[in-house]
Amino acid sequence: MGTTIGIWIAAGLTLFIYSFLYKDNPFYKFAEHLYVGITAGYWIIYTWAYVIQPMLLDPMIKNKQFILIIPAFFGIIMLTRWFPQISWLSRWSIAFTVGMGAGLGVTGAIQGFILPQVQATLVPLTGFNFETFNNFLIVFGVLTTLIYFYFSKEQKGVLRWGSKIGITFIMVAFGASFGYTVMARISLLIGRIYFLLSDWLKVLR
């Protein structure tokens, strides 16, 4: 019984959202606001169940890990933004998280991305075969793309041509990403239509 009611609710909400294809209307607005409200509530409970309780309260109370008072302190002073007289305290929390992000950013960018990607671009360019041609295209594409984003010098002469070829590679990459995104959305659309025809209307078995 619960499942049947759930399917009818899900089907109704799906149709409410699709009604936007005709034009903006109260049914769409209802579903949109309900989605935002429920999702906000969901994330509150999720944060409690998967972050605050297992990462802060349980280790502090059960395992006596009192070092966790530090993130708890920074978390609590973040809430001082509610009180204008002491809202300056929230800057300490922001500074703490930004410092952490920046520190991880330095090591993460070098170790996690720059070095592996440069290494992957250092490919053999010897011999006359299709693999060499592909390797050449990769090296050439990476360099021209970087030239396109090089704004420290006026793009004239070689830089201008490099930049022009770079934008061609970039357009191919954007086109591929665009195609992928369209396919992902269409598969979601197929999933929703399949749900309506199969689970709800039982036309498809």
Added chain:
Amino acid sequence: MLKGKGIPIFITFLVGMIMIISFFIPHKPFGDIEKISLNWYSIIAGFTMLLGVDSLIGMHFRKLKRKDENWFFSLVLILGFTATVVVGIIETVRFGTAFDDKSYFTYIYNYFIVPLQSTMFSLLAFFIASAAYRAFRARNFDATLLLITAIIVMLGRVPLGEQISPYLPKFTEWIMQVPQMAAKRGIGLGISLGALGVSIRIILGIERSYLS
């Protein structure tokens, strides 16, 4: 003194340097710092969620109080939020976790959030189609190249593409592995170098816009 930017800049410098130094010392206590700091980051982010929710609910509550246009939908949002949180708390008490398979909180997730979310995203399929049409109308080389690549990639990933030509899926794979990869790598390197520069500026206190 406490209210100024000196202490926050010092905190940023100290934490940033500890993170960098710990990377080069894979021994205790430095070795575990990255893992611990990510946990701490999650804890602080958990508290900031309260600020976000307060802002959202506060705004809609004011709209409701003033009886602004579309106030009814603000009421829907607040009721949806309240009901979900109340159900979550009750089910946490009942099952020990709100995420139990039999809980009404999971029911809300399965029959409200999942369909609303996937339908909302699938709606983009239609708007992406209209965006593609507009891009095609731009009628220049770059826009045409983008669209042709998109069409090839889309066709190469479905059975229809193989029906048109058995080489189409292979060509799609080549686009993904060679020119697409090259540009993506170039963009990624640019982003990483930029992020590296900004991170160093933040740690050294040159970039302070995050404190304003």
